[in-house]
Amino acid sequence: MKTLAALGLLALAATSAQALEPFRSYDNFGSSPLDPARWADSERIRSIKAGALNLMQRQSGANTADAGATFSNFNENLTNPAAVTALRAKITVNAVEANACAANTTPAQARARIVGGFFNTGTPTPGSQLGDVTAQVRLTRLSNSADPAGTLRVQGLVLHCTSADCVAGSVIGNIVDLGTVALGQSAVVQMEWDQAGKSFLFARDGGAFSGAVGYAESDTSPPGVLFRQLSTRLDLPSCQSAPRVTGVIDASFDNIAVNKSAAP
Numbered sequence: 485m486k487t488l489a490a491l492g493l494l495a496l497a498a499t500s501a502q503a504l505e506p507f508r509s510y511d512n513f514g515s516s517p518l519d520p521a522r523w524a525d526s527e528r529i530r531s532i533k534a535g536a537l538n539l540m541q542r543q544s545g546a547n548t549a550d551a552g553a554t555f556s557n558f559n560e561n562l563t564n565p566a567a568v569t570a571l572r573a574k575i576t577v578n579a580v581e582a583n584a585c586a587a588n589t590t591p592a593q594a595r596a597r598i599v600g601g602f603f604n605t606g607t608p609t610p611g612s613q614l615g616d617v618t619a620q621v622r623l624t625r626l627s628n629s630a631d632p633a634g635t636l637r638v639q640g641l642v643l644h645c646t647s648a649d650c651v652a653g654s655v656i657g658n659i660v661d662l663g664t665v666a667l668g669q670s671a672v673v674q675m676e677w678d679q680a681g682k683s684f685l686f687a688r689d690g691g692a693f694s695g696a697v698g699y700a701e702s703d704t705s706p707p708g709v710l711f712r713q714l715s716t717r718l719d720l721p722s723c724q725s726a727p728r729v730t731g732v733i734d735a736s737f738d739n740i741a742v743n744k745s746a747a748p
Contacts, residue, residue, distance in 0.1 A: 520544035536738035544561035545720030545729040551585035565712040567746035572674035584627040585723030593719040596735035597622035601707040608708035613650040616707040621673040640686030660681035660695035662688040
């Protein structure tokens with residue numbers, strides 16, 4: 485009886501093994517970049533490289549429709565953001581791609597930036613950016629840019645967030661034009677919050693380009709999300725009628741400076 489039982493188990497095991505699917509190669513990473521049809525996450529690098537902080541992200545947009553866009557940030561945060569009212573950095577964009585979807589009118593955008601959330605215009609909700617005012621200086625490239633290939637715009641921007649994640653917002657005043665920069669060329673950019681003067685001050689390369697944005701909103705409440713960051717961001721249009729849109733931003737950040745009282 486024991487022998488018969490053992491033979492029965494062996495037969496069952498053999499039947500089960502025959503029913504299982506054989507292995508088939510999924511990915512051997514022989515080519516770059518990561519295939520978005522096989523992998524859900526993007527490529528990201530955060531490291532010190534050649535004496536500077538290197539942030540790189542490669543992302544794919546959604547493929548659920550030919551409308552709208554997805555947004556992806558990759559950041560390095562300063563540890564004492566409340567004390568930082570002025571931030572300066574030398575930014576070099578090493579590589580950039582902002583690809584379009586022919587059937588989607590939403591342009592792609594890639595950018596490297598210094599950015600922060602400074603105050604809330606009403607009653608803040610911790611963890612929500614609704615009502616927060618953010619400011620940034622960015623080196624940016626749009627897929628529909630008329631500039632020559634490899635040219636990025638340098639801009640100062642103040643934004644009033646109208647959604648909890650600040651995907652939706654309204655620009656306060658005008659976007660400050662700080663000129664252009666070529667791929668691989670460095671720009672030293674800075675921003676300062678002058679709370680007493682109710683304005684944000686932007687400058688580039690020691691004042692070669694500069695501008696200010698004033699505001700009338702109440703600035704006495706802290707933001708719902710308090711931060712100061714070195715950051716990269718990709719906005720990529722969703723594309724269903726063609727291959728998924730990809731974007732790349734690879735940037736180096738060096739010679740970071742803050743207002744004296746915020747320095748460690």
